Amino acid sequence: MTTRISKQKAPGDLLKIVREKADVDLSTCYQCRKCSVGCPVADRVESPPSEIIRRLQLGAGDELLQTGLIWICLSCETCYARCPNKINFAAVIDALRSIAVEKGVARPQGDAPLFNRLFLDTVRSYGRAYDLKAIVKYKLGTGDMKQDMDKFPSMLKKGKMAILPPSGADKGKVKRIFEKAAQNKGTGR
Amino acid sequence: MKYAYYPGCSAHSTARDMHESCMAVSEALGIELSEIKGWTCCGASAAHQTDRKLAASLASANLLKARQMGMDMVVNCAACYNRSKAANHEVVHSDEMKRAIAEILGEPYDGSVPVRHFVEVLLKDFGPAKLRKKIVVPLTGLKVAAYYGCYLVRPPEATGFDDPENPTVLESLIDVTGAESVEWSGKVDCCGGMQNLTRTEITIKRSAAVIEMAQAAGADCIVVACPMCQISLDVRQADMEKLLGRKYDIPVIYITQLIGLALGLAPEKLGFSKLMVDPAAVLRTAKAAVS
Numbered sequence: 001m002t003t004r005i006s007k008q009k010a011p012g013d014l015l016k017i018v019r020e021k022a023d024v025d026l027s028t029c030y031q032c033r034k035c036s037v038g039c040p041v042a043d044r045v046e047s048p049p050s051e052i053i054r055r056l057q058l059g060a061g062d063e064l065l066q067t068g069l070i071w072i073c074l075s076c077e078t079c080y081a082r083c084p085n086k087i088n089f090a091a092v093i094d095a096l097r098s099i100a101v102e103k104g105v106a107r108p109q110g111d112a113p114l115f116n117r118l119f120l121d122t123v124r125s126y127g128r129a130y131d132l133k134a135i136v137k138y139k140l141g142t143g144d145m146k147q148d149m150d151k152f153p154s155m156l157k158k159g160k161m162a163i164l165p166p167s168g169a170d171k172g173k174v175k176r177i178f179e180k181a182a183q184n185k186g187t188g189r
Numbered sequence: 190m191k192y193a194y195y196p197g198c199s200a201h202s203t204a205r206d207m208h209e210s211c212m213a214v215s216e217a218l219g220i221e222l223s224e225i226k227g228w229t230c231c232g233a234s235a236a237h238q239t240d241r242k243l244a245a246s247l248a249s250a251n252l253l254k255a256r257q258m259g260m261d262m263v264v265n266c267a268a269c270y271n272r273s274k275a276a277n278h279e280v281v282h283s284d285e286m287k288r289a290i291a292e293i294l295g296e297p298y299d300g301s302v303p304v305r306h307f308v309e310v311l312l313k314d315f316g317p318a319k320l321r322k323k324i325v326v327p328l329t330g331l332k333v334a335a336y337y338g339c340y341l342v343r344p345p346e347a348t349g350f351d352d353p354e355n356p357t358v359l360e361s362l363i364d365v366t367g368a369e370s371v372e373w374s375g376k377v378d379c380c381g382g383m384q385n386l387t388r389t390e391i392t393i394k395r396s397a398a399v400i401e402m403a404q405a406a407g408a409d410c411i412v413v414a415c416p417m418c419q420i421s422l423d424v425r426q427a428d429m430e431k432l433l434g435r436k437y438d439i440p441v442i443y444i445t446q447l448i449g450l451a452l453g454l455a456p457e458k459l460g461f462s463k464l465m466v467d468p469a470a471v472l473r474t475a476k477a478a479v480s
Contacts, residue, residue, distance in 0.1 A: 072391065074381055076339040081342075081343045094241065098240060116234075116238055117235075123229075123230040128229060129199075131198070131199075132202075151427070159462075160203060160463050160465065162202035166201060170254075173229060174247070177293055181242055181243035185242070
């Protein structure tokens with residue numbers, strides 16, 4: 001596809017944040033496109049991995065946070081594994097995800113940010129993931145009650161999913177980690 | 190042979206079959222897995238998508254608990270294995286990460302606690318020769334597709350598990366059970382598991398593509414070592430049939446369930462009743478070997 005990038009735009013701001021958050025050097029990319037060829041969802045997005053790197057290099061702004069790959073990416077890390085220059089593109093996507101959530105521009109189809117938040121809420125409360133609670137809250141939050149409702153009864157009956165919340169975790173430790181990590185956001189480097 | 194065992198959250202929910210079969214197999218072989226007291230969530234994919242420092246800290250908290258026990262940490266969930274290995278890798282390679290983790294955890298961590306997947310323990314520490322002697326129910330005639338997915342092999346810099354494009358650890362173990370592993374090219378493809386609840390259609394199609402490749406290679410069942418893959422390939426088969434209009438019907442079992450059967454352990458002790466797709470094809474082979 002063709003991506004138009006305006007010359008007037010203040011260059012490099014998003015690139016700088018991504019570089020710091022992901023701890024990657026994107027300047028070594030020479031567009032061999034092994035990442036895009038190996039990406040299992042490249043056919044579903046307007047900009048595959050190599051193109052996102054190019055757009056960042058050319059001074060892309062916040063419009064890149066709307067790009068489809070951010071929330072369709074499966075974190076399979078095939079891009080990183082096959083990069084001849086060892087660019088961790090999976091970390092680039094994670095950085096773009098967290099920037100999109102921080103800037104409040106993330107409302108993707110399927111609402112992965114909501115699921116992530118609800119999942120981590122259960123970890124914060126119980127010290128371990130309580131998947132049933134996260135899933136029920138996610139279903140209520142998205143209003144998508146149809147998908148999978150036929151499966152839960154048989155899964156619960158077979159013991160393929162726990163009904164009761166997890167117990168036995170060092171909850172104090174996890175609470176501290178969440179608190180301190182929130183304070184640590186944006187610090188350093 | 191004693192290890193600090195990290196079960197992971199799914200061991201008590203969606204992957205009880207994985208946990209139960211791991212416990213049964215380790216007990217039968219005399220491998221001592223001592224559960225890490227008070228272990229906590231590794232953060233899974235939700236944490237690393239949200240905040241890298243949070244993710245590395247959550248995983249490192251358990252590594253520090255294993256360090257206190259003075260043993261290697263053994264993980265059976267490929268996703269937890271991946272997050273723990275990634276935390277080690279990031280701590281070793283970034284001073285800023287080391288600083289942040291020390292502050293977040295309230296104690297320093299240098300990324301040096303060894304993390305092993307249970308299949309590595311079986312193959313490298315226990316060894317195929319010793320394991321072969323313990324096989325009482327050879328699963329002769331069963332054709333198995335060994336499926337690795339992403340978390341065991343990628344990124345190779347962090348996991349160092351095996352050849353990232355053509356791993357053979359699972360095939361080596363399958364060979365010991367007497368079953369036959371099929372040659373196929375889908376073993377490190379992604380099942381789409383991360384979008385299982387958020388973009389379900391992607392997971393259904395990715396997982397269906399993996400199963401179709403395994404079936405084209407003649408597999409009677411698929412063997413996995415990751416709960417995310419197991420759920421996608423097993424639980425989603427009903428959805429695949431609805432969406433794609435074709436029958437799939439192939440059991441997706443854990444490598445520890447397969448080994449357990451070959452060790453002569455009862456299917457009830459190996460969590461077989463929890464599978465969504467009927468594992469009859471696998472159990473029949475075991476039964477035929479006994480009679």
